Amino acid sequence: MKTPRKGQRLWMKLTLMVLMTVIVTLITSYILLNQQITKSVKKNEEIHLLKVARTISEYPLVHQSLEQKKTSSELQEYANQMKTNYDLDFVVVMTMDHIRLTHPDPTKINQAFQGGDEESALKGVESTSIAEGTLGPSLRAFVPVFSSDNTEIGVIALGVKTATIKLISQETMKPLTLSLIIAFSFGLGAAIFTAYTLKKQMYDLEPKEIARLLEE
Structure with a gap:
């Protein structure tokens, strides 16, 4: 036994x-x-965001709006279209005074940009960061916009929420x-x-x- x-x-x-x-x-x-994989997804998203931001920064309507420091329905429509086409959570065209000319929430237009991580782009340097904004924590990319005489006239800020990146990783x-x-x-x-x-x-x-x- x-x-x-x-x-x-x-x-x-x-x-x-x-x-x-x-x-x-x-x-x-x-x-x-x-x-x-999380690091790789984040890096790929940063590269993707910067490429899209550069494309937006070259659009004539963006230049015109930033030089006039004035938004329009056409500019907002273009920003929403780019947001949809590239699966972004927000596309913001921002003046040198930190004022948004576009935003997914129309009530946020003509208000100051939130996050504080846009300063490098306002000094002419591309950057990426993770910061808290009106849509929550997000991975953001910033690309400066220059006029024909090479004077900086604004910044393109776009990104995806960190929750979206986690879903991609999963x-x-x-x-x-x-x-x-x-x-x-x-x-x-x-x-x-x-x-x-x-x-x-x-x-x-x-x-x-x-x-x-x-x-x-």
């Missing part, structure tokens, strides 16, 4: 030992992959998560097979019993 219980203890010990190794390895891999991780689940299943099977094989090679005996037999 005692031998089956001892064999069962050995089975569990061997299975848990192999299984814990597999679990630790998979969890570590998942965390590292998740961090790497969607990217889905195939990898499935792969890790499959790997865990194989690892579980390998753990059970390894434990079973070792147990049979030891004739279902506990290590203490084998040592005692050797001594005898």
